Amino acid sequence: xxxxxxxxxxxxxxxxxxxxxxxxxxxxxxxxxxxxxxxxxxxxxxxxxxxxxxxxxxxxxxxxxxxxxxxxxxxxxxxxxxxxxxxxxxxxxxxxxxxxxxxxxxxxxxxxxxxxxxxxxxxxxxxxxxxxxxxxxxxxxxxxxxxxxxxxxxxxxxxxxxxxxxxxxxxxxxxxxxxxxxxxxxxxxxxxxxxxxxxxxxxxxxxxxxxxxxxxxxxxxxxxxxxxxxxxxxxxxxxxxxxxxxxxxxxxxxxxxxxxxxxxxxxxxx
Numbered sequence: 001x002x003x004x005x006x007x008x009x010x011x012x013x014x015x016x017x018x019x020x021x022x023x024x025x026x027x028x029x030x031x032x033x034x035x036x037x038x039x040x041x042x043x044x045x046x047x048x049x050x051x052x053x054x055x056x057x058x059x060x061x062x063x064x065x066x067x068x069x070x071x072x073x074x075x076x077x078x079x080x081x082x083x084x085x086x087x088x089x090x091x092x093x094x095x096x097x098x099x100x101x102x103x104x105x106x107x108x109x110x111x112x113x114x115x116x117x118x119x120x121x122x123x124x125x126x127x128x129x130x131x132x133x134x135x136x137x138x139x140x141x142x143x144x145x146x147x148x149x150x151x152x153x154x155x156x157x158x159x160x161x162x163x164x165x166x167x168x169x170x171x172x173x174x175x176x177x178x179x180x181x182x183x184x185x186x187x188x189x190x191x192x193x194x195x196x197x198x199x200x201x202x203x204x205x206x207x208x209x210x211x212x213x214x215x216x217x218x219x220x221x222x223x224x225x226x227x228x229x230x231x232x233x234x235x236x237x238x239x240x241x242x243x244x245x246x247x248x249x250x251x252x253x254x255x256x257x258x259x260x261x262x263x264x265x266x267x268x269x270x
Contacts, residue, residue, distance in 0.1 A: 011250065017243035030244040034232075039222040040245075047224050050133045051201045057137050058197050062145050063190065066152035067178050085146030096143045097210040104135065127215050132223070136207050144200070148193050155189040156182060191264025195257045202253045205230070225249055 020026055034040055102108055105123040106115045120126045127135060159182060167177045183190075205226035212219040222228045225245055233242035261267065 014243040014246045014250075017240050018247045021240050026240070030240045031248070034241055034244045034248075037228075039228055040225075043222060043225045043228050046132070047202060047204055050136050050204060051198065053133045054137045054140055054201050055194060055197055057141060058145060058148070059190065059194060061141070062148045062152060062193065063183065063186070065145075066149045066156060067182065069149060069153055070156040070182075071174060085150050096139060097207050100135075100139050100142075101210070101214050124215060124218050127211055127219055129219075132208070132211075132219065135211075136204065139207055140197075140201070144197070148197075151193070152186060152189055155186045159185050187264055188266050188268075191260045191266050194260050194264070195266075198256055198260075199253055202249050 018030055019028075021029065101123075103111060104115070104126045106112045106120055106126070107123070109115060115126060163181060163185075164177065167181055172180070203226055204224040208219055208223040208227060209221070212221050212223070222231055226249070229242040229245040229249075232238045232245065
């Protein structure tokens, strides 16, 4: 029922709006209009660059940290310590961005020394357009990586001890064990993490919108595709153009997710 109400029906509504204009069938006119918009391709570039940085960083660091936590499980596997990984995720969305507004301002940030070491003296310098993929990746990693580390940690716990013991007997050290045994056996969970992070990353909206307001326009209001769809719907009163952008996001995200579902063997039985 929830999938029907909040997933399938809105998607069908967007599909109808994307191919109509004022109730009349418009073919691909709405898509052509969106493609011709001077704001569309820069927004595609912004989201694409962010996704590359975000997905690579999440995959590398979440897997690495999960392996490290699992290797130190005698000290770090208590329920209390595992709960600490979830705390940043409680500050999701706008509240997380508000926290980072202070962290990214060299005049008040507790890590101001690090920011100044990179040559940043003002908040505007930190949130310059070229720095935004890194900034959004840091915000997203802070909010979501802890939960994924716990999930990957659980996947590592499901690896049979007989397999790990056989690797040790064969002389495999921690690095070889991780590369040849643990990571391949975590493939399904890594694919699942990648798909969910991809779906969230394509919906980039709250972070650039809040930073745009805080920076007084340094971050453009049409930075991401979701922001552009919002402008179409609620600034230009063009819900058909907004639906066309939304449908494009859905098709791209679903296509890439399907690729990783099949390549990652997500539904294969062991």
